[in-house]
Amino acid sequence: MIKNILEFFRVISELRFIIPLLKYKWPNPDDNASLAHTFQDSVDKYGNQNFIYFEDQILTYSQTNEAANILANRLIKDGVTHSDRVVLFMENRPEYIISILALNKIGAIGVLINTSLTGAPLVHCINSSDSKKCIIGAELAAPLEGVLNEINVTDKSNIYWVKDGENYSCPSWASDLDTLLDESEKQTPKEIGNVTAKDTAFYIFTSGTTGVPKAALFPNTKIVAASTNITKAGYRMNNEDCLYNCLPLYHSTGLMLGLCACIHVGASTFIRRKFSASAFWKEAQKFNTTAFVYVGELCRYLSFQKECEEEKNNPISKMVGNGLRPDLWDCFRNRFKVERICEIYGASEGNGMFMNLLNKDQTIGMTNVDLALLEYDVAEDKLKVDENGKYIEVQEHQPGLALVKIGPNAVYNGYTDKKASEEKVITNVFEEGDRWFNTGDLIKTMDVGFSLGRKHYQFVDRVGDTFRWKSENVSTNEVAEILNTFEQVNMANVFGVKVPQSEGRAGMVAFNCAIDEFNWNEFSDFVSEKLPSYAQPVFVRIIEELETTGTFKLKKNDLREEAFHLEKVGQDQIFIKKPGEKSYVPLESDFYEVIMSGSAGF
Incomplete structure (x- = not known):
């Protein structure tokens, strides 16, 4: 009883942080509201305060601002204008932040590319964005050099090489950015006056596992509003705080929840490459x-x-x-x-966010969006319907597929690819013409005690053809398409499996092959070359025959359940790529026990 009373008063005390958010008004589309404007406000207030800590470097807000202005003015001189796309391919370091700010001051769009991409996925991200320039870190010049003949940014003057220590030299196909910068051009570019809330600030790629990553659109208004909510209701931070950020800045978590939040309140941040x-x-x-x-x-x-x-x-x-x-x-x-x-x-491309504002345990918190949780047939990978063909809402505390209604207060920005955007929308859910964003996730309500009458939710799992591993979304279809190009693989069925003491799901593939003739060394090299590390299957199951549904879709449910468990797979052979190893080897019972104990090191 005493515990409940104390919790009641604790939750009531949270209102002083929540009420101001309820009064928050999003920027109007034509307002001068952007990351660049927010940053300028913090420079004006906290210019001499340390902003970035990185390795042995420290930059104040003013120093960062001057560097961003110098770069912005150079880009303008080289023809970069409002709404131009510019690729940013660099590890976490101050130059990355400076580049982001410079682009936003111009109103150009930063095309933020996953640093682990190589080959076809890298080519796709650059070419599909129709970028005008590339800013690349010296540390990532090698993978870009490998695809130079395939990308649509080819002129040396359009590829800026950014120094990273003394171990690299500028290649002949790029321009050394340091030699182009005019240190006297420290003034804020006048172009910042044309940057508005409705402008797109970034393309952030989702499900970038193989050949068809999708670029989610991030308008300035989303960045400004999210930063306000996250700092005031999330961290409750101010300019005296310092944030530890080791997440990649090409992802929305590291960028939006991390860097942009710090800028909003003038806080400091420690950043790390990895x-x-x-x-x-x-x-x-x-x-x-x-x-x-x-x-x-x-x-x-x-x-x-x-x-x-x-x-x-x-x-x-x-x-x-x-x-x-x-x-x-x-x-x-x-x-x-x-x-x-x-x-x-909340998905990068989505139209709703859940936040644990009341600091409850084991919950993604509450939301203001119009949410539907619908019964989902995991085995058939589709929504259930009743005898009248209507979707069925789940009972309290039961998992259901989360849909967020699209409307004025839940705008769906989607991807640059309109077809891909529409594929995430379900229509006519409850009434003719309604439109809902399909999160692709199972969520359930949960009892968290007194919570101001607001429902709280808990994430359960991803559904369908995407799973999450090493903080990345992995598309099973895309991985399978790549694996099917290996000559000895006969119809790959890719899925995610639970591994003890590991977050998300590890990749696993089942396929039929002539096992006695299968070249495991070549297959291992193929996987390493064609797939990013997080998309590479950890487990391989050699199966006699793959089952399909009545519509010839590969069945995954039983395979997910049996996973790599030696006692469940009958006579099928299981192979594994152990942590830190390059080749697949048979999964022996002793290492299986190590995995099940949670000590394998995944």
Whole structure:
């Protein structure tokens, strides 16, 4: 009883943060509202304050602003104008942030490309965006060089090479950006006055697993509004905070929930090229990072680490992100003494967001959108209907496919590809002409106690032909299409499987082949060359015959259930690519036990 009373008053106290959000008015389409304008406001207020900590570098807001202005003025001189697309292909470092800001000051669109892409997916991202220029980090020049003859940005003057230490030299096919910059051009470009809320700021690619990644549209209004909500209701941060950000800035979590949130309030940020569990708490202490932008996988990796001195009395008191699973939530909060965990749910291309505003446990929180949770047949991979052909809403606390109604308060921006955008829309759900965004996820309501009368939800799983692994969405169809081009593979069926003590699902493929003649070395090399690391199947099942549905779709349900479990697959052989290894080898019973114990290191 006492616990419930205390929780009642705690939740009531949250109203002081929530009420201002309810009064928030989104920018008008023609307002001068953008990331660049927000950044300029923070420069005016906190110019001498440190903004970026990276390796041995420290940049203040003013220093970053000057660098962004110098780059913006150079790009303008080279013909970049409002709405032009410019590829940004670089690891997390200050130059990435400077480039993002420079492009936004002009009103150009930053085409943010996953740094692990090579070959056909990289070509697709560049060419489908119809980009005018490329800004590439020296550290990623090699994969770009491998596709130079296939991309539509070919002139040396249109490819800017950005220095990264002393270990690289500018290739002959690119222009050294440092030699082009005029350090005296520090003034803010006048073009910023033409940048409005309705303008597209970024293309962020989703499901970028193979040949057909899709570019989600991010308008300035979405960035400005999200930054307001996330800082005031999520982190509750201000200019005195410092955020730990090791997530890739080409993803919406690292960019929107991380960088843009810091800019909105004039906070500092520590950025890292890649996550390191062993270095995390040392760096958190060193840079006094009071906030953390996360994905669930990082939290699990941190929980696996042995206790260290630096984690004790650590400065992190609040964190915002997504994918923190219920089985890890309490352990993480209790071990690391994090006071506030604001789990967020929302697709990059989607039209709705859930936020754990009340700091409840194990929930993605609540939402203001018009939401429908519909019964879904996982085995048949389709929505269920009743005897009248109508969709069926689930009962309380039962998982259902989440649909978000498209309307004035839930605008669906979709992708650059209109056909792909429409494929995510379901119409005539409850009445003629209604339109709903299909999240592709199963969600359920949950009881979180007193919550101001607002329903709270919990993420259950992804459905259909996409799963999540290593913080990336993996399209099973796209991976299968690539694997089917290997001469010895006969009809690949790709799906995701649960692995103990790992976030998301690991990739697995089942196919038929002449096992005695199959060349595993060539297949291993093929997979490594053609697929990004997160899309490469971890497990391979050699199966006698693949089952199909009545409409000739490959059946996945039984395969998902049997997964790589040796006791369930009968006489079928299972192969595995172990963590850190390059080749597939038979899955032996002793290593199977290591996997099931959660100690395999995935």
